[in-house]
Amino acid sequence: AQKITQTQPGMFVQEKEAVTLDCTYDTSDPSYGLFWYKQPSSGEMIFLIYQGSYDQQNATEGRYSLNFQKARKSANLVISASQLGDSAMYFCAMREGPFPGANSKLTFGKGITLSVRP
Amino acid sequence: DSGVTQTPKHLITATGQRVTLRCSPRSGDLSVYWYQQSLDQGLQFLIHYYNGEERAKGNILERFSAQQFPDLHSELNLSSLELGDSALYFCASSAGLAGLTGELFFGEGSRLTVL
Numbered sequence: 001a002q003k004i005t006q007t008q009p010g011m012f013v014q015e016k017e018a019v020t021l022d023c024t025y026d027t028s029d030p031s032y033g034l035f036w037y038k039q040p041s042s043g044e045m046i047f048l049i050y051q052g053s054y055d056q057q058n059a060t061e062g063r064y065s066l067n068f069q070k071a072r073k074s075a076n077l078v079i080s081a082s083q084l085g086d087s088a089m090y091f092c093a094m095r096e097g098p099f100p101g102a103n104s105k106l107t108f109g110k111g112i113t114l115s116v117r118p
Numbered sequence: 119d120s121g122v123t124q125t126p127k128h129l130i131t132a133t134g135q136r137v138t139l140r141c142s143p144r145s146g147d148l149s150v151y152w153y154q155q156s157l158d159q160g161l162q163f164l165i166h167y168y169n170g171e172e173r174a175k176g177n178i179l180e181r182f183s184a185q186q187f188p189d190l191h192s193e194l195n196l197s198s199l200e201l202g203d204s205a206l207y208f209c210a211s212s213a214g215l216a217g218l219t220g221e222l223f224f225g226e227g228s229r230l231t232v233l
Contacts, residue, residue, distance in 0.1 A: 035218055043206060045224035047130040075128070085181055091161065099220035104212065105151060105174055112139070 003027065004109035008089060011114045013082045020067070021077040021112050023092030031037050033095040034075040036066065040088040048090075051075055078113075086115045119164065119217050132233055133155040139228045141209030143190055149173075149191040151222060152184055156195045157203040167192055179232035199232045206230075 005024045013019035025034065032089045036048040051066045057082040059066040067076040079086055088112075121144035131137055132206035143150050152164040167186035178184075181199075186192040195211035196203060206229050 035219075035221060037224075039208075043229075044226050045208065045210075045222075047221045047223070050219040050221055053207045073150050095220050099218065102147065104220055105166050106174065107163065108153075 003096075003107045004094055006092055006109035007013045008112045011112055013079075013086075013114065014117050014118060015084060016081055017113065018078060018080045019082055021079070021090050021092075021114065023034050023075045023077065023109060025073050025092070025094050026077060027073075027094065028097045031098040033099060034066070034068070035093040035095070036064070036075075036077045036086045037108075038086075038091060039091065040085075040100050045091075049077065050085070056095075084116050084118060085106045087114060089113050120210050120223040120225065122209060122223050122225035124207075124228050125216070126228055127226060128229050128231075129157050130231045130233065131199060133199055133201060135199050135232075136195065137199065137230065139194040139196070139207050139209075141192045141194070141211075141225060143192070143207065143209075143211030144213075147211035147213050147223070149209045150186055150190070151212075152178075152194050153208040153210065154205045155227070156202075156218060160173075161208075164194070184220055196230070199230075202230045204230055 020025045032053045034051045038046045049061045051068045063080045065078045089111045091111045092109045123142040148169045150167045154162045164178040166174040184194045206227045208227045212222045
C-alpha cells in the first residue's frame, strides 16, 4: 500500500478564495510526522507546515493550516486567501517513527498541481 | 534560500558516462538525504547519511553510490548512466536534533539529462 496518497489530479482556485489539498497516509507506527512542501515551477522544494502525530491542535502557519484527522489518517492542507504565487505543485510527506530516530527520511506523495486563477 | 548548496545545477551527459553530484548541507546539519525526482516516479528517497555514516537506503540502484565526508558535504556518484536516469536530484539536510520537527531543507536540485 502507498504510504502517502494524493489523488486530486489538479486543482484550480480563484484568487483570494480558500482551497483544500487532500492527503491520506498509511502507517502502523504510533509516532510519525506529516509535512507539506511546495514546489513552484522553478523547482525548489519549500517547507510549508508540520503536524506531529501526538499534536493535539491542528498546525497553522500563516495562510496555511493542516486539517489533521488522525482516525481517518488524513492530513489535508488548507490554503486561505489564495494568491497567484501559490500556483505550484504541493507534496504531502510523512516521517515514520519519532524524531530524531533511525528512520528520519520523508516519504512523499505524488503531488497535486494547484493553479490559482486571477 | 534554504542554505543547502548543490552543484552542478544542470548537467547533460551521454549514456554510459559517470557523473558526481555534490551537496553542502546547512551549517550545523549532520544529516544529508538524497532524493530523485522523475515525472513517472515522483520523489524517491535514495539514501541518508548522518555524520558520515550511512543510516538508510531507499531505492538506490547499484550503479549509484554516495558518501558523506568529514566536513559533512556529500557526493552522489551515478555511473553507467542510462536514459532513465534523467531526473532532478535533490539533496536535503536536517539538524537531527531532539525537539525539532525533522523537516528537511532542500537544495535547488541538480538536473541531470542523459542523452
